[in-house]
Amino acid sequence: xxxxxxxxxxxxxxxxxxxxxxxxxxxxxxxxxxxxxxxxxxxxxxxxxxxxxxxxxxxxxxxxxxxxxxxxxxxxxxxxxxxxxxxxxxxxxxxxxxxxxxx
Amino acid sequence: xxxxxxxxxxxxxxxxxxxxxxxxxxxxxxxxxxxxxxxxxxxxxxxxxxxxxxxxxxxxxxxxxxxxxxxxxxxxxxxxxxxxxxxxxxxxxxxxxxxxxxxxxxxxxxxxxxxxxxxxxxxxxxxxxxxxxxxxxxxxxxxxxxxxxxxxxxxxxxxxxxxxxxxxxxxxxxxxxxxxxxxxxxxxxxxxxxxxxxxxxxxxxxxxxxxxxxxxxxxxxxxxxxxxxxxxxxxxxxxxxxxxxxxxxxxxxxxxxxxxxxxxxxxxxxxxxxxxxxxxxxxxxxxxxxxxxxxxxxxxxxxxxxxxxxxxxxxxxxxxxxxxxxxxxxxxxxxxxxxxxxxxxxxxxxxxxxxxxxxxxxxxxxxxxxxxxxxxxxxxxxxxxxxxxxxxxxxxxxxxxxxxxxxxxxxxxxxxxxxxxxxxxxxxxxxxxxxxxxxxxxxxxxxxxxxxxxxxxxxxxxxx
Numbered sequence: 001x002x003x004x005x006x007x008x009x010x011x012x013x014x015x016x017x018x019x020x021x022x023x024x025x026x027x028x029x030x031x032x033x034x035x036x037x038x039x040x041x042x043x044x045x046x047x048x049x050x051x052x053x054x055x056x057x058x059x060x061x062x063x064x065x066x067x068x069x070x071x072x073x074x075x076x077x078x079x080x081x082x083x084x085x086x087x088x089x090x091x092x093x094x095x096x097x098x099x100x101x102x103x
Numbered sequence: 104x105x106x107x108x109x110x111x112x113x114x115x116x117x118x119x120x121x122x123x124x125x126x127x128x129x130x131x132x133x134x135x136x137x138x139x140x141x142x143x144x145x146x147x148x149x150x151x152x153x154x155x156x157x158x159x160x161x162x163x164x165x166x167x168x169x170x171x172x173x174x175x176x177x178x179x180x181x182x183x184x185x186x187x188x189x190x191x192x193x194x195x196x197x198x199x200x201x202x203x204x205x206x207x208x209x210x211x212x213x214x215x216x217x218x219x220x221x222x223x224x225x226x227x228x229x230x231x232x233x234x235x236x237x238x239x240x241x242x243x244x245x246x247x248x249x250x251x252x253x254x255x256x257x258x259x260x261x262x263x264x265x266x267x268x269x270x271x272x273x274x275x276x277x278x279x280x281x282x283x284x285x286x287x288x289x290x291x292x293x294x295x296x297x298x299x300x301x302x303x304x305x306x307x308x309x310x311x312x313x314x315x316x317x318x319x320x321x322x323x324x325x326x327x328x329x330x331x332x333x334x335x336x337x338x339x340x341x342x343x344x345x346x347x348x349x350x351x352x353x354x355x356x357x358x359x360x361x362x363x364x365x366x367x368x369x370x371x372x373x374x375x376x377x378x379x380x381x382x383x384x385x386x387x388x389x390x391x392x393x394x395x396x397x398x399x400x401x402x403x404x405x406x407x408x409x410x411x412x413x414x415x416x417x418x419x420x421x422x423x424x425x426x427x428x429x430x431x432x433x434x435x436x437x438x439x440x441x442x443x444x445x446x447x448x449x450x451x452x453x454x455x456x457x458x459x460x461x462x463x464x465x466x467x468x469x470x471x472x473x474x475x476x477x478x479x480x481x482x483x484x485x486x487x488x489x490x491x492x493x494x495x496x497x498x499x500x501x502x503x504x505x506x507x508x509x510x511x512x513x514x515x516x517x518x519x520x521x522x523x524x525x526x527x528x529x530x531x532x533x534x535x536x537x538x539x540x541x542x543x544x545x546x547x548x549x550x551x552x553x554x555x556x557x558x559x560x561x562x563x564x565x566x567x
C-alpha cells in the first residue's frame with residue numbers, strides 16, 4: 001500500500017518543531033524581542049495561500065468571494081512581512097558592542 | 104514550474120527561515136539572519152507566482168495588494184517608537200491570525216483553486232486542517248486584539264474575571280471540536296462561519312482574565328498560536344514552507360512562554376487561568392514598619408559618584424517614563440568618574456521578552472554591558488550601589504523567604520546584597536503582585552520618589 005503524502009508532511013512538521021526547539025533555545029535572551037518580530041514576519045509566508053486565492057479570477061474579471069478574501073489576506077500578510085522584517089532590522093541595528101561607535 | 108521543483112524551492116525557503124532564527128544566537132550574526140529571512144520570503148512568493156496559472160488582471164490585483172500592505176507595513180516599522188514594541192508585536196500577531204482565517208475561508212468557498220476538491224465536496228482531511236487553521240487563526244486574531252488594547256492602555260490592564268468563566272471557555276472549546284466533526288459530515292457554510300465566530304469569542308475570553316504584567320506570557324503564547332495557525336493552513340495547502348515556518352514559530356512562542364513562566368515561578372496554567380494581581384491579594388499583613396529613608400537626586404549622585412561599581416536594574420517603569428536615554432547619560436557620566444556600570448535584566452522585566460534589552464540598545468547602551476539574571480546575580484554582593492529604576496517585584500527578597508507570598512520561589516535579582524540600594528519609584532505602592540517590598544524599609548535603601556526620567560535627569564545634573 002502506498003503511504004499517504006500527509007504522513008510526509010507530518011514528518012516535516014514534527015522534525016521542524018524539533019529544529020525550532022533547539023534553534024530557539026540558542027537565541028540569546030537579549031534578542032527575544034527581535035525573535036518575536038521576525039517570527040511574526042516569517043509566519044506571514046501564509047501570503048502564498050492568499051496569492052493563490054486571489055490569482056484564480058474565474059472569468060478573469062468577476063470577483064468571487066474567495067478572491068476578495070485573498071486580496072485582503074495579501075494586504076494583511078504584506079503589512080506583516082514588510083513591517084516585521086523592517087522593524088527587526090531597525091532593532092538589530094541598535095545592538096552595538098562596547099568598542100563600537102559610542103554615539 | 105513543476106510541482107516538484109516548487110516543493111523543493113519551498114523547502115529552501117523553509118531552511119532560510121531556520122537560518123534567520125539561528126542568526127539570533129548573537130547580535131553579530133543577527134542582521135545577516137534577518138537577510139536570510141527576507142530572502143526566504145522572496146523565494147516563497149516568487150515560486151508561488153511561477154507555479155500558478157495567473158491571469159493578467161489578477162496579477163494587477165495581487166501587486167496592488169502587495170504594494171498597499173507593503174507600504175503600510177514599512178511606514179509602521181519606521182514610525183513606531185521602541186517603547187511601543189509590545190503592542191506592535193501583538194498587533195502583528197492579530198494580522199497573521201486574520202489572514203489565516205481569510206485563507207481558510209477562501210479555501211472553503213473555492214477549494215478548486217487549491218486542488219482540494221469542489222465546493223461542498225472537500226476532502227475530509229483538508230476540511231479538518233482548514234478548520235484547525237481557521238480556528239487557531241481566529242483565536243490568535245481576537246486574543247491579540249485584546250492584548251493590543253491592554254498594552255496600548257486602551258483597555259484596563261486589570262484582569263477581568265467572572266463566575267463560571269473557565270466553564271464557559273471549556274464549553275466553547277468542546278463546541279468548536281463538535282462543529283469541526285459536524286463539518287466533516289455536512290459541509291455547510293454556516294457551520295464553518297459558526298466555528299470561526301466561536302473561535303473569535305474564545306480568543307477574547309482567554310485573554311481578558313490575564314493581568315497587565317503577565318503580558319510577556321500572553322504575547323509569547325499568541326506568537327505560538329500564530330505559528331500553529333500558519334501550520335494548519337500549511338497542511339491545508341500542502342505547502343512545505345508554511346508547515347516548516349508554522350512549526351518553527353509555534354515552538355518559538357511556546358519556548359518563550361515557558362521562559363517567561365519560569366521567570367515568575369508560575370505554571371503556564373496558573374497564568375492562563377488568570378486573575379493574578381487582582382485586588383484580592385492586597386490583604387497582606389500590615390506590620391509596624393520603620394519609616395523609609397527618603398533621598399534626593401543630590402544624595403544619589405553623591406553615592407554613585409563615590410562608588411566603584413553600580414548596577415542598574417531597569418523595569419517596566421523605565422519604559423513607561425521613557426527614561427532609557429537619561430539612564431545612558433547618567434551611566435556615561437559615572438564612567439567618566441571611573442565607576443564601573445553594568446545593567447541587570449530580569450527575564451520578565453517589561454511587557455514582552457527582551458523588552459528592556461531593546462530599550463537599552465535604543466539608548467546606545469552596548470549590549471555587552473547588559474546581563475541576564477543568572478550571569479549577574481552573584482555580582483551584587485561586590486557592588487556598591489544598585490540603582491533600581493521602575494522595577495519592584497523582581498527585586499523583592501520576600502520571594503526567597505515567605506512561602507505564603509504569591510511571588511514565593513520567583514527568581515529575583517539580589518539587589519539587597521549590594522552595599523546600598525537606590526530605588527526610583529513614584530510611591531511606596533506595592534508592585535503588580537500586590538506584595539509590599541521589604542527592601543524599601545531597609546537601612547541601606549534610599550528611596551527616590553519621583554518620575555523615573557525626571558529623577559535620572561536630576562541625578563545627571565548633580566553629577567556634573
